[in-house]
């Protein structure tokens with residue numbers, strides 16, 4: 001009986017056209033790919049892992065670095081090697097900013113800019129009529145809608161945590177950043193639609209929702225701020241944790257910090273991009289704070305929210321960054337209570353103000369600075385993890401790691417592992433932390 005059933009499922013799947021999706025870039029792109037995956041599944045596609053033979057490839061691209069085109073060409077070539085007849089659709093930030101260059105990439109059948117991204121499936125031929133095209137169809141407009149938006153379906157995730165897109169676009173126009181060109185002006189997702197997807201994700205068993213957007217702190221729709229939206233999300237049964245992804249320091253009101261300190265559901269976690277610890281560089285970057293403002297904010301947040309998990313982004317190699325400016329970044333990064341940082345090298349993006357600036361530091365210096373900061377980040381993470389020893393923390397377990405330990409995250413973004421023969425997938429447990437190493441705190445289940 002069982003054998004017949006699996007045979008029937010396998011036969012049905014074999015008859016279904018296959019779709020494979022792949023994301024390059026940020027968490028927001030991942031959220032959008034997951035929504036596209038959900039739609040394609042509902043349209044009758046059988047989703048296969050990227051890298052497996054497929055009839056349709058959807059590539060969701062990034063344009064934050066200059067490697068975007070190279071990545072895109074490489075991934076298309078790789079797919080066409082094992083699936084020469086696959087229909088290839090490219091969307092995302094690079095499809096918006098580099099549509100003309102993409103037209104010349106061999107093997108593409110459809111290019112979809114930001115305006116039409118979430119309705120990409122509407123521009124595909126019927127699933128059983130997918131054929132390679134002599135030239136790609138291009139769906140692209142220079143202008144991107146400014147209206148608040150709704151999205152269909154709910155993201156398709158294999159993981160414990162699910163992203164929840166709440167916002168898009170940015171009006172800040174930092175001088176190095178191409179995102180305002182790639183994604184347009186800031187706009188927010190209608191609250192009733194955010195809540196609808198959150199309920200659906202919770203009913204599928206996702207206990208943690210990660211609120212994503214380009215500039216999430218600017219959320220404003222239907223009279224609700226980000227904090228109002230969080231209050232509504234916290235009322236949804238099954239949602240046990242809400243995490244804010246990266247958020248600009250100037251968009252976080254005191255009331256949000258207070259709520260983070262008190263809430264049982266909002267994670268005590270902030271990832272607040274700093275970029276540089278030098279006032280002159282921050283000014284030329286057109287960031288909206290000085291070193292003093294930023295440091296005061298971080299100290300206030302750390303004071304109000306005990307055991308807060310704090311992360312940041314740092315950029316090295318911005319035009320005009322000399323040894324003195326870098327030393328300022330290094331000492332500020334060392335001084336503030338960060339648990340980790342992501343380090344990026346400046347990448348000159350055509351059309352941005354920074355692309356017209358000279359005085360770029362030598363590549364060897366940029367590499368060395370990047371290594372120094374990465375090393376400091378590892379040391380800060382270890383110190384933060386060591387600070388958890390002796391505490392009882394709540395861990396949402398995900399999967400076993402390569403050493404056989406069950407691992408998961410705390411609300412304040414500490415990865416915790418423990419040895420047990422039980423299946424802990426997607427369960428929350430109190431764990432007493434007993435030790436810490438690079439990238440993992442270890443512990444044991446607390447006695448009930």
Ligand code: SF4
Pocket residue numbers: 170171172173174177178179180214215248
């Ligand atoms: S805040 Fe600045 S860096 Fe962030 S998306 Fe907007 S323009 Fe880019």
